[in-house]
Amino acid sequence: KAGVTQTPRYLIKTRGQQVTLSCSPISGHRSVSWYQQTPGQGLQFLFEYFSETQRNKGNFPGRFSGRQFSNSRSEMNVSTLELGDSALYLCASSFRQAGDEQFFGPGTRLTVL
Amino acid sequence: AQSVTQPDIHITVSEGASLELRCNYSYGATPYLFWYVQSPGQGLQLLLKYFSGDTLVQGIKGFEAEFKRSQSSFNLRKPSVHWSDAAEYFCAVGSPYGGSQGNLIFGKGTKLSVKP
Numbered sequence: 001k002a003g004v005t006q007t008p009r010y011l012i013k014t015r016g017q018q019v020t021l022s023c024s025p026i027s028g029h030r031s032v033s034w035y036q037q038t039p040g041q042g043l044q045f046l047f048e049y050f051s052e053t054q055r056n057k058g059n060f061p062g063r064f065s066g067r068q069f070s071n072s073r074s075e076m077n078v079s080t081l082e083l084g085d086s087a088l089y090l091c092a093s094s095f096r097q098a099g100d101e102q103f104f105g106p107g108t109r110l111t112v113l
Numbered sequence: 114a115q116s117v118t119q120p121d122i123h124i125t126v127s128e129g130a131s132l133e134l135r136c137n138y139s140y141g142a143t144p145y146l147f148w149y150v151q152s153p154g155q156g157l158q159l160l161l162k163y164f165s166g167d168t169l170v171q172g173i174k175g176f177e178a179e180f181k182r183s184q185s186s187f188n189l190r191k192p193s194v195h196w197s198d199a200a201e202y203f204c205a206v207g208s209p210y211g212g213s214q215g216n217l218i219f220g221k222g223t224k225l226s227v228k229p
Contacts, residue, residue: 045217090156090157092157103159
């Protein structure tokens with residue numbers, strides 16, 4: 001069974017631009033969570049979508065947003081990019097049952113210049 | 114506040130030696146506990162998880178972890194380390210309540226180096 005896929009794998013943007021990242025979950029998984037990973041802050045939860053609805057949200061500014069489609073694919077968008085947004089963005093999918101494992105994708109490496 | 118502490122940022126062990134990576138958590142209830150591994154340029158792979166029951170949990174690649182409620186700890190162990198185990202290891206906690214599974218809280222990670 002195919003794993004979680006994320007596109008693109010690498011991205012270079014300049015300050016002020018916006019970016020959209022995509023995540024395709026494992027077939028049958030309806031929950032998609034997004035995480036930001038940086039050397040300084042580690043892995044931080046951004047938000048989770050389940051059945052096209054945002055269920056949980058981390059402590060990030062409103063420039064970070066997301067959505068989920070009816071096929072469970074998810075996108076996250078970052079507007080007005082800042083240098084500090086440079087990070088590895090990881091997406092994870094699960095069935096969202098109690099205690100479920102989250103399966104992670106390889107991530108999108110975003111560099112903001 | 115909910116948090117996960119991995120006190121060791123970097124550990125170096127010799128190949129064939131035993132390994133223990135420490136993890137302590139702060140949570141309102143007994144959470145679900147996970148250990149993930151990340152190789153350079155890769156996503157996270159689950160090594161093992163604890164939900165309830167036997168406090169010694171077996172995982173993949175020969176890893177095990179022991180949950181100690183009194184110490185709020187979930188330490189990862191391996192009796193004999195292989196060079197391919199060099200990676201970064203993350204301890205994480207998740208909510209034990211149904212419907213709140215999307216938010217894992219991670220520790221800052223422990224980078225493992227293996228000497229030949």
